[in-house]
Amino acid sequence: MTSTIQERVREAGAAQTPLHIAGKSSWLNAGRPVAANETISVADHSGVVEYVSSDLTITVRGGTTLSEIASITGEQGQWLPLNPFGSHDGTIGATVATASSGPLAQGFGTIRDLVLGVEVVTGDAKVVRGGGRVVKNVAGFDLVRLMTGAWGTLGIITEVSLRLYALPAQRITMAMDAPTDTRRLAQRLRSLTDAPIIPFSLELVNDELARRIGLAPRPAILVEFGGNAAAVSAQRDALAAIGTAIEAPAESWERLRATAVSAGAVFRVSGLPGGLAERWERAQSITGAGQPAMMHASIGRGTVRCVLPGELTASAAERISAPHSDDTMIFETLPEAQWASLAPSATADRVSQSIKRAFDPFGILNPGILGPTN
Amino acid sequence: MATEKLADQLAGVVGERFVLMRPSELLVYNSDGLPGYRRKPRLAVFPGTREQTVEVVRILAAAGAPFVPRGAGTGLSGGALADDVVLLGLHRLKKVISIDAENRRATVEPGVVNLALNRIAAPLGLLYAPDPSSEAACTIGGNIAENAGGPHCLKYGVTLNHVLAITAILPNGEIVTLGSDTGEREGYDLLGAFIGSEGCFGVALDVTVKLTKKPPAVRTMLADFTSVDDAARVTSAIVASGIVPAALEFMDSATIRVVESSIYAAGYPADAAAVLLIELDGLLAGVEADVETVRQICIAGRAREVKVAANEAERLRLWQGRKKAFGAMGRMAPHLVVQDAVIPRTRLADILATIAQIAATHRVTVCNVFHAGDGNLHPNIPYNADDPDESERVHLAMGEIMRACVNAGGSITGEHGVGLDKLNYIELIFSPDSLEAMCRLRSAFDPERRANPGKVVPIHSCQEWKSTPASMRDTAGAVA
Numbered sequence: 064m065t066s067t068i069q070e071r072v073r074e075a076g077a078a079q080t081p082l083h084i085a086g087k088s089s090w091l092n093a094g095r096p097v098a099a100n101e102t103i104s105v106a107d108h109s110g111v112v113e114y115v116s117s118d119l120t121i122t123v124r125g126g127t128t129l130s131e132i133a134s135i136t137g138e139q140g141q142w143l144p145l146n147p148f149g150s151h152d153g154t155i156g157a158t159v160a161t162a163s164s165g166p167l168a169q170g171f172g173t174i175r176d177l178v179l180g181v182e183v184v185t186g187d188a189k190v191v192r193g194g195g196r197v198v199k200n201v202a203g204f205d206l207v208r209l210m211t212g213a214w215g216t217l218g219i220i221t222e223v224s225l226r227l228y229a230l231p232a233q234r235i236t237m238a239m240d241a242p243t244d245t246r247r248l249a250q251r252l253r254s255l256t257d258a259p260i261i262p263f264s265l266e267l268v269n270d271e272l273a274r275r276i277g278l279a280p281r282p283a284i285l286v287e288f289g290g291n292a293a294a295v296s297a298q299r300d301a302l303a304a305i306g307t308a309i310e311a312p313a314e315s316w317e318r319l320r321a322t323a324v325s326a327g328a329v330f331r332v333s334g335l336p337g338g339l340a341e342r343w344e345r346a347q348s349i350t351g352a353g354q355p356a357m358m359h360a361s362i363g364r365g366t367v368r369c370v371l372p373g374e375l376t377a378s379a380a381e382r383i384s385a386p387h388s389d390d391t392m393i394f395e396t397l398p399e400a401q402w403a404s405l406a407p408s409a410t411a412d413r414v415s416q417s418i419k420r421a422f423d424p425f426g427i428l429n430p431g432i433l434g435p436t437n
Numbered sequence: 438m439a440t441e442k443l444a445d446q447l448a449g450v451v452g453e454r455f456v457l458m459r460p461s462e463l464l465v466y467n468s469d470g471l472p473g474y475r476r477k478p479r480l481a482v483f484p485g486t487r488e489q490t491v492e493v494v495r496i497l498a499a500a501g502a503p504f505v506p507r508g509a510g511t512g513l514s515g516g517a518l519a520d521d522v523v524l525l526g527l528h529r530l531k532k533v534i535s536i537d538a539e540n541r542r543a544t545v546e547p548g549v550v551n552l553a554l555n556r557i558a559a560p561l562g563l564l565y566a567p568d569p570s571s572e573a574a575c576t577i578g579g580n581i582a583e584n585a586g587g588p589h590c591l592k593y594g595v596t597l598n599h600v601l602a603i604t605a606i607l608p609n610g611e612i613v614t615l616g617s618d619t620g621e622r623e624g625y626d627l628l629g630a631f632i633g634s635e636g637c638f639g640v641a642l643d644v645t646v647k648l649t650k651k652p653p654a655v656r657t658m659l660a661d662f663t664s665v666d667d668a669a670r671v672t673s674a675i676v677a678s679g680i681v682p683a684a685l686e687f688m689d690s691a692t693i694r695v696v697e698s699s700i701y702a703a704g705y706p707a708d709a710a711a712v713l714l715i716e717l718d719g720l721l722a723g724v725e726a727d728v729e730t731v732r733q734i735c736i737a738g739r740a741r742e743v744k745v746a747a748n749e750a751e752r753l754r755l756w757q758g759r760k761k762a763f764g765a766m767g768r769m770a771p772h773l774v775v776q777d778a779v780i781p782r783t784r785l786a787d788i789l790a791t792i793a794q795i796a797a798t799h800r801v802t803v804c805n806v807f808h809a810g811d812g813n814l815h816p817n818i819p820y821n822a823d824d825p826d827e828s829e830r831v832h833l834a835m836g837e838i839m840r841a842c843v844n845a846g847g848s849i850t851g852e853h854g855v856g857l858d859k860l861n862y863i864e865l866i867f868s869p870d871s872l873e874a875m876c877r878l879r880s881a882f883d884p885e886r887r888a889n890p891g892k893v894v895p896i897h898s899c900q901e902w903k904s905t906p907a908s909m910r911d912t913a914g915a916v917a
Contacts, residue, residue: 117677118781118812140679162626175629176598191874192867197779199595199811199851201584201633202859203867204875204893208597208629217625229679253539259653259720294723333620337539365540366621391620409624414613414881418625421877433624 064108065182065190065221071103072219073188076425084215084429086126086154093161093395094214094432095402105156108221111135113196120179122196122224125156132225141227144171144263148320148368156220162212165320166264166287169363174211177226181210183218186423196224209418215429216410217422231289234263235299236315239308241267241282249340252362254305255284256336260298263287264316265362267343272357272370276318278311284362285315322357327375329368329395330383336365342390343367349382375401408434438500440479443523446500447482450492455483455529466507466524470571472772473822474515474857478505481524487546487642490530494640495610497523503887504608506636508548508579511571513775514856516583516635519890525640527578533557534643541648542601544618547578547641554646563648566593569852570760578641584633586852588684588759591810592718593649595852597632602645605631607638608883618645630878635854636889638882652718655683656728657746657755660735661709665689665793665805668711669786671738672809675715676782678734680727685810686714686759689789692766692806692817696758699765703758709741713809714759762806763817769802770819774831778842779851782812791841792816799834801827813851814842840865855893863894872898 075082081099085091087106109126116139123132130151132143147153147163157163159181164173171177180194183206193206210218242248255265264287274280286308288298302308332346343360346367350356357370371379375398383392384405394406410419410433419426440458448456457463458480467475484490497504506525507517518524530546533554537543538561545554551572554565568587569575575585581603586595593599602616616628631638662668668687675685688696693705693712705712713735717727728745735743746752766773780788789805796803796818807815816838820831839849839862849855849862863872876899879886886899 115781115783117673117783119676119679120781172594172598175626176594185874189870189874190868192871193874195779195848195866196846197781197812197848197851199586199590199779199808199813200848201586201595201852201854202848202850202863203855203872204637204878205584205597205630205633206871206874206878208626208632209878211629212624212626228681261719290719290723291726293726294720297720297722331621335537335540335619337537389619391617391622393621393623406623412613412624413611414607414627415625417881417884418878421881422874 065184068103068105068108068219068221069184069188069190072184072186072427075101075427076186076188079425079427081427081430084160084219086157087128087152089153090149090157095434096399096431097429098431099429103219105219105221106154109154112222116141119227119229120196120198120224121227122180122222123155124222125220126154128152128154129158136227137230140230142230143177143225144228145174145177146316146320150321155223155225159211159223160213160215160220166266166316166361169265169361170261170263171228175208178207178211178223179226180224181207181220182222183210183220185218186425186428191218194224198226214432216419216433217428219428232291233295234287234289234313235295236311236313237286237288237299237302237308238278238283238311238315239286239302239306241284243282245340245344248343251284251306252339255362258305259301260288262298263289266319267360267362268319269347269358271355272319272322272359275322275357276315278315285311285319287316319359322370326370326396327373328371328379328383328397331366331368331393331395332390333364333366333393334390336363339365339367345388345390351379351382410434438502443500443502444480446496447493450496451482451484451489455485457481466510467518469510469512469515469517471513471515471775471858473774474518476518476520478519478524479521481526483526483529485529487530490527490640490642491606491612493525494606494608497887498608498610501885501887503890505889506578506582506640508576508582509550509571509574511575512579512583512856513777513853514583514850514858516854516856516889516892522890527640528576536561538563541650542618542645543648544643544645545577546643547576547581549577551575551577551580558648562651564651565646566590566599566649567596570763577644577646581632581641581644582634582636583852583854586808586813588686588808590852591685591808592681592683597629599647600628600632600644601647603628603631604642605639606642608885608888612642633854634879634882635856635893637879637892639888652683654721654724655716655718655752656724657752658715658728658731658743659705659755660713660715660740660743661706662711662713662740663709664739665711665789666786667739668713669789671713671735671740672785673783674734674738675731676810678730680717680730682715682731682810683718684714684716685808687805687807687809688712688714688759688762689805691802691804692762695769695804696762696765699761699768701757701761701765703754705758706742714755759806766804766817766819770821772820772822774818774820774835775853776814776816776835776838777851777853778814778839778847778849780812780814780842780845780847782810784845785809785812788814788841788845792838795834795837795841799830801831801834808851811851812847857892860892860895869898
């Protein structure tokens with residue numbers, strides 16, 4: 064019940080007790096260290112509030128897992144096309160709070176494009192709603208966007224309304240070798256983005272990741288097509304015109320998502336999509352030799368994600384902290400001690416600080432996860 | 438500050454001819470695309486460059502002067518007007534700063550006209566997806582303020598889904614970068630909050646938008662029906678089938694008749710009770726298969742005829758009727774009231790029946806022309822605002838229509854914004870706490886609430902929240 068969470072937040076506010084907000088507690092080491100001894104879990108706050116399948120919208124409580132949503136919507140031939148890294152056991156609340164998306168963002172946009180409405184409990188224990196349950200809505204200032212990616216620091220997400228899609232008649236995953244030479248890689252990426260294809264997913268993976276997901280251990284481009292039979296077959300032909308591609312197991316995507324577990328450091332390097340090949344090369348030099356890193360990149364968005372397994376070595380930390388052209392680095396996981404030097408704050412600007420004070424006046428919601436509190 | 442002194446200061450920045458003060462000159466800025474609302478600004482200023490805009494906003498900040506940013510004034514919510522404010526017109530800022538075909542993005546000034554951007558993008562095989570029907574006049578800055586939609590937003594999403602970054606000047610004169618025109622950005626989604634803030638959060642100085650690859654194949658179909666109910670049910674059936682059309686537009690017989698008798702005649706069957714204009718796009722092979730599926734859904738739903746445009750000229754003609762329908766309604770009466778409530782798409786048939794009943798009760802003519810695919814209604818009522826009796830009936834009818842849509846689980850506005858027009862309805866869908874939270878968000882951008890005062894959230898919803906944690910603690914303690 065939202066009122067249970069509200070009551071807990073009200074008590075925490077009165078006692079000035081900071082709260083660490085958790086879904087399934089499967090990704091608690093993500094983000095900057097949270098200065099809180101108490102955890103509030105929304106995992107039990109789960110289930111469907113409303114599902115009108117012919118409207119292709121669903122409203123669920125924040126603790127509902129992605130796999131529960133998949134199974135409920137799947138029965139009606141529908142799905143939420145969203146596969147953030149990690150697993151499908153994560154909750155929708157945590158997914159929205161962290162603005163997590165996966166390879167399907169190529170075809171369906173990110174979580175920001177799929178959320179229609181939210182209900183949150185703010186730091187002063189108010190139940191606040193933004194957006195709604197319909198697919199188009201500009202009423203009021205946009206609290207949905209504000210809460211998406213705020214890591215719970217402005218409110219605990221208790222309910223989410225989402226846009227759904229019909230499951231495609233056909234889906235197919237293809238893999239093709241990726242050139243190792245940067246110039247040739249750039250050409251290959253260019254021909255893929257210019258080709259008459261509208262892929263669901265289009266991801267570049269390095270040799271180590273290819274190996275871990277069961278492909279030949281060399282850099283590859285993974286593509287997923289979906290739609291009616293004619294559309295899938297036409298795209299398959301268009302892909303073949305670019306280079307040799309073989310069918311790959313559909314499970315490749317699940318394996319790709321599962322790779323980020325218990326890593327020493329996970330970060331994303333982003334920039335203009337057209338500069339991806341060069342960025343890929345730079346990211347390779349950042350991750351360096353030693354224990355082989357896993358890397359993959361969203362070709363449409365131009366973002367490279369690097370997963371460094373095991374302990375983060377001093378030399379790796381040094382390479383990460385060196386300036387990297389105009390690329391933007393965003394960290395998902397780091398050893399606690401590294402945050403302050405590598406990424407002290409994501410919300411240091413005046414407007415963000417002012418928003419934080421307005422929605423969490425006692426500073427009790429996930430303090431520190433986006434940077435030092437006010 | 439006295440208006441004349443302020444005008445002198447502003448004229449010193451933009452030049453005398455770009456500051457208007459005389460009531461006769463200001464007349465055109467008394468209303469926007471919804472002529473039922475009139476408000477009188479104290480003066481209007483039209484900066485010609487980014488630098489001038491920055492200076493103007495800073496002068497207004499120093500003077501503590503409330504202001505209303507305005508693009509082309511085509512908005513349909515009474516959003517770009519207010520009494521006794523400085524009207525800040527941005528239509529002269531129409532530089533296209535850069536077009537990056539490889540990365541599919543463009544950076545433009547806020548006064549660039551939507552269609553002008555599309556004309557530049559087209560030769561590169563690209564398009565800017567949001568296509569409000571006022572695209573030939575409305576500006577990107579105005580589109581940002583209202584989070585504008587359009588027919589093709591069914592598949593491609595609204596303005597929000599197509600903006601990567603904005604450099605904005607806040608009402609206090611501070612310049613901020615929202616979003617990122619290169620990579621990802623961490624932290625609060627201030628860009629998402631700014632888009633659709635109806636001019637209450639600040640003024641965009643430049644905007645970087647996503648451009649979309651033109652789909653290889655486009656098919657436009659017209660299905661006509663002898664019953665409104667059948668057309669509504671077919672709409673729901675197409676949505677439920679899982680096919681996402683690029684656009685799915687509905688026009689009823691009142692709209693068809695007025696369009697067909699105007700210079701925008703599109704060849705819609707004049708005796709139809711309703712037509713659906715359906716556009717499918719994507720890869721040629723897939724689109725052909727979807728056209729066949731949609732055709733079968735229409736026939737099964739008792740469509741009288743389903744026509745597919747044979748060429749681009751036919752396609753454009755079919756669209757002309759839809760895009761110019763609001764204009765054509767000018768033939769019926771001097772004024773037009775336009776609503777844009779959104780309902781769940783499964784509720785179309787019963788809400789349209791309710792609207793017909795409400796229209797009959799209040800003896801008004803409702804022309805329904807709307808984005809059926811996403812449930813975004815536009816029940817329009819042509820009327821004479823100088824007739825008090827008729828105006829009252831129109832007002833009552835609109836209020837009942839709005840309540841019916843909200844009761845069906847909908848929203849009060851899908852793309853036009855709240856502005857002044859829906860200020861009285863927003864409490865139907867948001868609780869006092871939610872509205873107060875929206876005020877808090879606004880205050881982070883504009884603590885003095887000088888930008889577009891009195892819009893979106895009623896003033897009484899914005900109770901001053903306690904600014905210090907200590908006093909909050911006392912309050913919370915008392916409640917607990």
